Amino acid sequence: MYNCIELKDNTMVNEKRIISFLKKNDFLKHSKLEQMAGLSQGLISAVLAGRKSFSDAHLEKLYAVLKNFGIDNILNSTVISVMNNKGGVAKTTTTLNLGTALARSGKKVLLIDLDPQGNLSQCLGIDEPVRELKSLLIEDAELGDVKLKIEDNLTLIPSSIKLDEVTIRMNQDRTIPNSVLRQKLAQEEEEFDYIFIDLPPNLSVLNYVALEASESVIIPVEPGKLAYNGLDGAKLVIDQINRMNSSNPLQILGVLIIKAAPNEKIYKGYVPAIRAEEVVFKTEIPVDAHLKQSIELTQNVFDYAPKSKAAKAYKDLAKEVMSLKKN
Ligand SMILES: Nc1ncnc2c1ncn2[C@@H]1O[C@H](COP(=O)(O)OP(=O)(O)O)[C@@H](O)[C@H]1O
Ligand SMILES: [Mg+2]
Structure with missing residues (x-):
């Protein structure tokens, strides 16, 4: 012991x-x-x-x-939160497919489901987890108790609706610090190249728990008037976090244009403007019915439609993310 x-x-x-x-x-x-x-x-x-x-x-x-x-550093992992306080902007779709693409190109990947809807867990075949993230955050579980191997190089910490208990507990009991996830990850033995955290679509305390553990964020944005709201909301939270902890500022790894349809007026009206103002991934994820269907069937797009445009785009995104990894 x-x-x-x-x-x-x-x-x-x-x-x-x-x-x-x-x-x-x-x-x-x-x-x-x-x-x-x-x-x-x-x-x-x-x-x-x-x-x-x-x-x-x-x-x-x-x-x-x-x-x-550096014992507190989360080993050599790059910890990335996928955030946008809007729902339905492909946070879960991106965590699943980017994570899977990186794992299948040989990187060791840990995915953390931080949304009580548990969609990421369901897409990875875990509907009713026996042990889950909640136990790591508010009970005395260790990472080894809650992580599940999905396939080679791909590990998941699942969640379900029980994650709501964490929000309730943290709101009542101020002694649980927002750094709880960071501390648990810092104790982990297994080395991961990338840790992705799938965030819920609102600004609950869970966002702060994720962001305190992260060094950067990916913000998926769908071109359109409402995109700016999500983007501004995310940037406000990042600023707030950085004011509290200025020694290790949280970076925007990139804004990710999703559901891109370059011939549409709405795309032409918004994407150049977003690109002019923000750090945006070169790779865009096209609108693709295969992607929608794959999520509906709780599958990743590579297994469901390996030749689809979306499968290619998420592979390209994985290459772009790998090229950004500092060493
Ligand atoms: N590029 C895309 N083309 C078509 N549908 C998409 C695309 N990206 C995501 N979707 C669909 O949008 C819906 C919401 O995606 P999801 O990843 O669950 O969003 P979030 O996690 O941000 O709430 C899903 O039905 C998904 O299949
Ligand atoms: Mg989601």
Whole structure:
């Protein structure tokens, strides 16, 4: 059994995570740690060899030092929220198909369903999850308890209507911090290249939980008058988050034009203007009935209609996202 303590600021410090961080970062020589954290080299070696464990006091001291070496970083993952406070703008469709495309090109992908409607989970074949995101956020589950392997390289943390309990609890009980998901992800052992979070279509506390864990956002936008409302709403929330936490500002990875029909007047009237003002992905997702049908049948578009325009577009989007990954 690994030891786990909770600090005054609600940070969870997990011994397993500390050990794997020390093993992975062997530039942190034991002599250096002895000096900085005041723990004997012999003890550190014995713990790493599995012969002893760290006490609560050791963990607190080590954590204070390791924080400066990035133990809080969510490993090497790029965490991206797919957000827009409007519903029906392909947030779930994009999370599903972009995530699947990246997984099938060899990237390790974790998808997190943060919408109580659970559409993403249903599209991945999980209708009534046994364990779900809720348990990670307001119960003492660990990531290993709630994640489900969908296929090679593709893992899901599912949700259902029970996720509403999280909103209710967080509104009543202010001691659950908005950083709860970030903290849980920081304790995860498995390395993912990309973590995508599918957000609900409103500005509940769940959005803040997602955004605190994210480094960037994708904002899907359907060309038209209402697009600006969704975009402005998303930008307001991002500004608000960045004012609260300015050290690690949340970026817009890109606005994604969805349901694109370049010959239509509405497209011509809005898309050039959005492109002139915002960071917009080069790839656009065309209007495609195959995509609508695939979602209706709770499938990804690559299995349902591999030759469709939408399948090609989501593959192109995956390539574009990979080209943006900083290293
Ligand atoms: N490019 C597209 N062409 C046609 N229909 C689309 C396209 N993108 C999404 N849809 C449809 O729009 C609807 C809403 O998509 P969804 O991903 O559930 O939105 P959100 O998660 O933002 O609420 C779904 O029926 C989906 O199939
Ligand atoms: Mg959705």
